[in-house]
Amino acid sequence: SAVISQKPSRDICQRGTSLTIQCQVDSQVTMMFWYRQQPGQSLTLIATANQGSEATYESGFVIDKFPISRPNLTFSTLTVSNMSPEDSSIYLCSAMSPTYEQYFGPGTRLTVT
Amino acid sequence: EDQVTQSPEALRLQEGESSSLNCSYTVSGLRGLFWYRQDPGKGPEFLFTLYSAGEEKEKERLKATLTKKESFLHITAPKPEDSATYLCAVQAGGSNYKLTFGKGTLLTVNP
Numbered sequence: 001s002a003v004i005s006q007k008p009s010r011d012i013c014q015r016g017t018s019l020t021i022q023c024q025v026d027s028q029v030t031m032m033f034w035y036r037q038q039p040g041q042s043l044t045l046i047a048t049a050n051q052g053s054e055a056t057y058e059s060g061f062v063i064d065k066f067p068i069s070r071p072n073l074t075f076s077t078l079t080v081s082n083m084s085p086e087d088s089s090i091y092l093c094s095a096m097s098p099t100y101e102q103y104f105g106p107g108t109r110l111t112v113t
Numbered sequence: 114e115d116q117v118t119q120s121p122e123a124l125r126l127q128e129g130e131s132s133s134l135n136c137s138y139t140v141s142g143l144r145g146l147f148w149y150r151q152d153p154g155k156g157p158e159f160l161f162t163l164y165s166a167g168e169e170k171e172k173e174r175l176k177a178t179l180t181k182k183e184s185f186l187h188i189t190a191p192k193p194e195d196s197a198t199y200l201c202a203v204q205a206g207g208s209n210y211k212l213t214f215g216k217g218t219l220l221t222v223n224p
Contacts, residue, residue, distance in 0.1 A: 001159065031210055042117070042214040043157070043200070058211070092156055096210055100145055104156035 002027055002095045004105035012111045013083055020079045021108045023093030028073035031096035034066070037107070038089045046091075049076040083112045115140045119201050119215035126191055126222050134186040134218045136201030146184050147212060148177050149200040157200055191222045 003026040013019050023032065032049040047055040047068055055068035070076040080087050088111050094102040118137045126132055138146065145164050149157035161170045163179035170177050174195065176187045186199055198219045202212040 004156075033211070035212075040216070042216050043202075043212070044214075045211045048210070094212075099162070100204060100210065101147065101159050101162055102210075102212055103159055104149075106156045107154075109154075 001101070002029060002097065002103045004093055004095055004103060006093055006105040006108050008108060009106065010109040010111075012113060014113055015084055017083055018079055018081045019083065019110060020077050021091055021093075023076045023078070023105055025074045025095045029095040029097070030073070032070060032076045033094045033096070033102065034068060034076070034078045035092045035094060035104075036089050037092060043092065046078070049078075080110065083110075085112045088112045115203055115205055115213040117201055117203055117213055117215035119199075119218050121218060122216070123219040124221070126188075126220070128192055128222055128224050129190050131187070131189045131191070133188070134199055134220070136184040136186070136215055137182060138184070138201075138203045139182075140203045140205050140213070142206035144204045144206045146179055147202045147204065148175075148184070148186055149202065151198045151200055151217070160199075188220070191220075193222045193224050196220055196222045 005024045007022045034046045035043045037043045045058050046061045047057040049070040051070045067079045090107045092107045093105040116139045120135045145162045148160040151157045161177040166181045174189050178185045198217040200217045202214040
């Protein structure tokens with residue numbers, strides 16, 4: 001299994017600002033993903049982070065709002081841009097093993113005031 | 114569209130009182146069904162993957178089973194440390210490896 005770390009673990013941000021979340025995996029993985037977990041809701045996939053190319057976004061999520069980078073096979077970032085209180089959530093990074101399990105990081109708890 | 118429904122939303126047990134959690138799903142071509150455990154303030158922890166109907170997997174006091182429409186997570190003689198939210202997710206076949214999650218079952222085991 002992969003060990004995944006995220007930074008920051010939590011942050012409180014003001015409306016209109018942006019926050020970049022970092023995700024580091026302890027081994028090379030082919031697939032990395034970013035999910036959002038809102039209170040009382042299911043984990044929802046934001047996008048698949050593709051190494052060396054543009055991320056693949058799910059319906060309802062756009063690159064201007066959630067730009068993603070993946071410069072190599074162990075690292076990815078998610079930026080939450082022009083934040084509003086509705087963006088308050090837990091953001092989770094995951095990595096997929098060769099047998100399709102996804103292992104998750106500890107999450108970043110974001111509060112927008 | 115893939116859908117996952119978990120029941121009950123919350124379950125309170127006494128230590129040693131066995132029970133089951135349910136995960137009903139609809140998916141176009143199941144690649145795998147996944148169970149996770151999530152503790153407060155932490156990311157989901159992988160428990161099991163089930164790939165085909167009839168498959169069963171066990172880990173300590175937990176056993177997961179799969180049919181063509183649902184999965185059960187059986188908890189035998191639970192302990193307070195089993196208290197957590199249990200999440201079910203499905204992954205459809207094809208090139209999109211997204212997981213579609215249910216909302217989870219919050220399990221509380223009282224001593």
